[in-house]
Amino acid sequence: MKSGIDATTLGQSGLIVLLAGQLLPMIDFSIVNVALDAMSATLHASPIQLELIVAVYGIAFAVSLAMGGRLGDNLGRRRVFSYGVLLFGIASLVCGMAPNVWTLLLARALQGIGAALIVPQILATLHVTLHGREHSRALGLYGGIGGMAFIIGQVLGGFLINANPGGYGWRSVFLINIPLCLAILLLAPRTIPETQNDRRVAIDWPGTLYLVGAIGCLLTALALGPLLHWRWPCLVLLAAFPLLLCRLWQVEQVLERRGGTPLLPPALMRLHGVRFGLTIAVLFFCCWSGFMFVVALTLQSGLGLSAFQSGNAFIALGVAYFISSLLSTRVVERLGKVPTLIAGCLIQMTGLLGLGWTFNHGWAHMSIAQLIPATALIGFGQAFIVSCFFRIGLAEVPKSHAGAGSAMLSTVQQAAFGLGPMVLGAIYSHALLPAGDYQHAVLLALGAEWLIMLALVFSAVILRRGGTQGHTSVQGNKPTLDPAICTVRDKAE
Structure with missing residues (x-):
């Protein structure tokens, strides 16, 4: 170095x-x-x-x-x-x-x-x-x-x-x-x-091209599909995504076996912490971007707030998020990464229930002040989740693979950000189209997000248990790797 x-x-x-x-x-x-x-x-x-x-x-x-x-x-x-x-x-x-x-x-x-x-x-x-x-x-x-x-x-x-x-x-x-x-x-x-x-x-040019093709096909199809009413070019792009992803994995495995350096090293995917981090990325960041999309749309189109008022509605969430992020280091040191992650999920899920209750009971006379308690809870929980995502995902990555490891986590994170508005947006639009009922649409989208977060909690419990019984653990600072993975760390040291 x-x-x-x-x-x-x-x-x-x-x-x-x-x-x-x-x-x-x-x-x-x-x-x-x-x-x-x-x-x-x-x-x-x-x-x-x-x-x-x-x-x-x-x-x-x-x-x-x-x-x-x-x-x-x-x-x-x-x-x-x-x-x-x-x-x-x-x-x-x-x-x-x-x-x-x-x-x-x-x-x-x-x-x-x-x-x-x-x-x-x-x-x-x-x-x-x-x-x-x-x-x-x-x-x-x-x-x-x-x-x-x-x-x-x-x-x-x-x-x-x-x-x-x-x-x-x-x-x-x-x-x-x-x-x-x-x-x-x-x-x-x-x-x-x-x-x-x-x-x-x-x-790794082949790996680069397959990665660009896979993510490009997925995000382009999901971005344009609803607008183009899912015409055949969008469906072709969507079908190409899993094929290109499988081909990417095959190419990276072959390059690794030959002693080369893949763009996304399969050895990193064998690390329990990296797999756990990618699971968090897909479930949580998809929910996060989808939440911001449907709530902003509801505030402006459903409740008639201006862009400035809609932005101000997220201030309490942002302040709570920042405070929670400052506390996250101490909480992780006391509880551990995975328990902190689970605590963050439960806090956010409580906030989602509170926000749903607020939309359900205060719709006719909604004000930004009414949103503060629920959105503050959501932001407080989100910061715990995000801080644990990076701590868990990078905990076992050797320093020589720091760029590849951080890029892998960030790539999935950004792809999930792109997926969120499409996933929750599709649920939102499906509920909205029959009668233009924004209240019903946002409640259904928040319910879907709550269920996805529940799936993340179960995944955290299962993966934590697997981590303590398998080859690696995300709880310690120096996890034990199996011999097949040790070669990656040996090169770093």
Whole structure:
């Protein structure tokens, strides 16, 4: 492992710069949602084009994450992080100046690629440069900032649209990224240690292409399917997803057996913590993004709130999330990772029941204040879940595979973010279409989310029991690996 400053530690200023970099891609997932109406009016965008403005960013982000992790391992994580911030800033400027929809779509795709260069370097740098309590605390902050960014995007987007600074309207939601990008680029070389693997590894081009194809087919089909009424091209893309995923797994296994370095090492998938983390990602982050989508739609279309008011409705959730994320390190140290995860799920599920009760009994005279108790509970529980996701997923990953491990977790996380609005949105739309009853639709969607979270609780109990009886355990800091996996760790040491 090589270093430009000090490869053994990451100072407080460096941690702040990394977390500031994390804000960029996370905020842009949600900030655009509240600007779509204004974009439609200015650019004369069709509903399909508006959907693509949202979807193309997530697709480019998800399909490029694994490659972003590999580039950081090879070229230096701080260097690739800075390149990602630079690309993200340039793309944000183009988004803010876009004269038409097609220019905006291209710039959004470039934003997604820039985000994919940023995110794996943050997790990998934390994993490589910090240890013990500092490592656990940093992961807690990482999870907290990530969740807060999603909420900040909703609130900040509504504020900017309402305030219309400089007369830029919706363009300000992109232009606001530029000062932050410049500050990060100035501070990164002075505060973030340069780390990379001792030896460069060849790019796994077949694995990269199959991964891009699989995720691209899935997210494109789900993004356009409802708008195109599931015509045959969407069905073909959806059917191609499992075939490409199976082929990806076969290619990676063959490369690993030949002594190569796969983009997504199958050896990591044999680690119990990684499998557990991926399960959390699929179930929880799908619910999270779906929840934000259906509740925001209900507040604006069902209850008639403005974009600014709708964003403010999530403030209590965000504040509770941030407080909980600060407490998560102590709670994990006292209870353990999996019990904290289960506690977070139960707290969030209680909040979902409370929110359902609020919508059911206060619909006729709903105010933002009525939503505070339930949304605060939801946010408090969510922070425990997110912080445990990264702690569990990376606990057993060798430092030489930090980029690949963080990219694997982040790829599934971002894909789940893309799936959420489609999954809960489909349930929501199905309940809404017959009579346009927004109250019934949101209650049904919240009920579906509650059941998915219940499935996550059962999965946590089962996987924890399997972890204590099998080859690896997610509870300890130094899990015991079976001989087939030890080769991965041997190379790291």
